[in-house]
Amino acid sequence: MAHPIQVDSERLAQCAREIADAGRELGARGWTPATSSNFSMRYDDAHAAVTISGRDKGRLGVDDIMLVDFAGQAVATTARPSAETLLHVQMYRRDPAVGAVLHTHSHNQTVASRLYAAAGVIRFSGWELQKAITGYVTHESDLDLPVFPNTQDMPELVAQVDAWLDAGKPLHGYLIDGHGIYTWGRTMAEARRHLEAFEFLLAVTLDLRRLGA
Amino acid sequence: MAHPIQVDSERLAQCAREIADAGRELGARGWTPATSSNFSMRYDDAHAAVTISGRDKGRLGVDDIMLVDFAGQAVATTARPSAETLLHVQMYRRDPAVGAVLHTHSHNQTVASRLYAAAGVIRFSGWELQKAITGYVTHESDLDLPVFPNTQDMPELVAQVDAWLDAGKPLHGYLIDGHGIYTWGRTMAEARRHLEAFEFLLAVTLDLRRLGA
Amino acid sequence: MAHPIQVDSERLAQCAREIADAGRELGARGWTPATSSNFSMRYDDAHAAVTISGRDKGRLGVDDIMLVDFAGQAVATTARPSAETLLHVQMYRRDPAVGAVLHTHSHNQTVASRLYAAAGVIRFSGWELQKAITGYVTHESDLDLPVFPNTQDMPELVAQVDAWLDAGKPLHGYLIDGHGIYTWGRTMAEARRHLEAFEFLLAVTLDLRRLGA
Amino acid sequence: MAHPIQVDSERLAQCAREIADAGRELGARGWTPATSSNFSMRYDDAHAAVTISGRDKGRLGVDDIMLVDFAGQAVATTARPSAETLLHVQMYRRDPAVGAVLHTHSHNQTVASRLYAAAGVIRFSGWELQKAITGYVTHESDLDLPVFPNTQDMPELVAQVDAWLDAGKPLHGYLIDGHGIYTWGRTMAEARRHLEAFEFLLAVTLDLRRLGA
16 A cells, blocks of 8 residues: 655654654653553654554654554554554644644543543633643633544544544544543644643643532 | 472572562552562462562562462572462462562552452443453453452462452452552563553542542 | 843853753652743842743753843843743842742642632641741741732733732732742742742642542 | 760761661652651660751751750750751650651641541551551551641640650651651661551542542
8 A cells, every 4th residue: 555665764763763752751751551652753744653553652762663654554664553553644644734643641631531521522721821732822712622432443533533623623632532642743842742731731620620619 | 398499590580680670660659668569470380489578679689589389388598478479379370371470559559449349349441441451452341350358368368369260250450458459461561561551440440439420 | 121231141150050950850840831830030130030931941951041131121132031021020129039939830739720719819827838938937827829810911910919019918929820820039949948838738728628628 | 954975976977878868768759848857866875866957858968967865955066956856856765666757748648637637646447558567467456646736836746745655555656737747666767667658548548538438
């Protein structure tokens, strides 16, 4: 399915280093328990560098990263990409500005995904940290994070995200019920800032509920 | 009771290193408070390497590990094994595939053990991370973690575990009321992945209850 | 607006090192998520060293610090100061004893700011750690931490703080709704001790509410 | 009041190292916020090495430790001992077996001290970790941790502890309302194990209450 490409090993190694750095720091925070989670970066306008399935995301090396095309097929390797690779390449395919995608599985992300699964969305409002999401310049706007039902059928998950985007609604990340978050950015640094902001917003939102507010 | 054996010091040192590494990392997470917890690895088809009683499990060295036979008796040493050694050797004896057993005492494990002691079991359902337990391929199945009553009589604890296994019910770990978790795997890496997954599943389950869900 | 000054690069570097040290340690605690937060030190009786806008506050170097005058205008640089610089220079302007100002954005600070926004103040009473605030010698006194409404209009925030001070009420720090804390001290060490004390007092106060006390 | 003594600088340095090690590790856990907390070791049958007032307990060096007699008076130094020194020397005076005393100020210790102040005692029962307290061999016994009212009058605090001990009730540690814990052991290692055990028992007890159990 994938056309043969001449792999630029320097470019791939650069992606791998940024992914491994992110994995180590996110793993140290406990957001990637038990080999869950996966990370990727855009390699070019038709390929992405993604984490190989089953590796410990807190101890990634450059050998744990592989190339896939935007159909999610392995390129120039016999390794198997992470199961959720289709959700990564979807973002690169739909938005040429997306340069990095992060999927983590923190406690707060997972708890919130269950708690708001029925509602289908978490609305953040009045938090200064909403401004950490690119495009948000005031705490007074609403920031919506959808929660999609979980399924082992990846194309079905892809279709849920497509439907949201096709409806023209803003999307900076999403939860999957019982399963953690996906978020992204133009660069790895922006993707990590978005991830950190969503984690914070989820944590404070859950805590206000614990406090009966 | 134990037959004299020729100790392969290289093999024992290898087990000790894996156990010490696990202890240090689990201790750093706060899962082994106040010299609680104990760890072991299968040494051969009749012996296991286990932690010596009373040592700080976050600072284990190779001298803190000893050999026992599957009756829990010390082999080739005058050291005293951890009190719960019988629960470790039980798993090696009953299942030749088991290569490592971990007992930790985290906050969440202990709180959950009290909260679900009357029910006798915690059922996990709908969590993606159930798939971190070997043999589970979908979040849609149920994963049961039994909670056994605590007693200072080790043979009685052993009998409770035997009874569960003899009933043919799947078992990937168990809690003891007020006392933490036991889990295992074919390798130390798998045992640690199972431990990390159970800890995560207990944490999110407790938190949903705090949130009134 | 600012008079040209002869920058004492040694003095500025000393401020920058103290600010960077504080940022690294506060960032390691998770109190500066997603490039939020900002820190400053008095440079002289008309200028302060402040963090440049948008930098990762957990990885500050000396190049991330700049000079401003007490109107918040950049001095001897084309860099842009943090948006909340006006709140920093206000404290230096109003109180010649203030030597350092810290603004962080921890989970507890942010949750408390929402929970007590309607009340407008959090009163601490009976906590030994109130004595960590300079001037408090007993746990029996009351320590008030006001919560001001958030706004993107900095002069309006400045006016709220001025109004409190003009009313002659003691002020050792304040929260902004949804937005974290400001606190200060004669030295960076004192500012950090005050910050640590307020964080602790907020955490225990919130937890007593979670516990229904 | 104190008789002149010939200070054994090697013995004092040994005490100071053990105290500094404990301080650094307890500080890293966040149990000594904002220069709170103090630590000591028995020096001989009439003197103790204690932390000097106001030092950052997470960064103690040997110069932060001083000698006092069992009346709490400084010996061979002009430094001022921690305000709560009288509570340390009381334990050395009353029990010749006590070799180290630790006072920390963790979140859980402080919250529990407020929550159980009216009851005057926290009773632990059914927790395996009670066995980490020397003398406890089963989870089936009760372990009582008294909570004394806070006061700035140290002799009054001393009298409360004396009254409990004079009544012949077992005492392995105590809380002061709003103020943290005191615990001790024959060695620094035992004192630290007791501290770790009480912290754990307080944390799980509070959490069961949060969970409505």
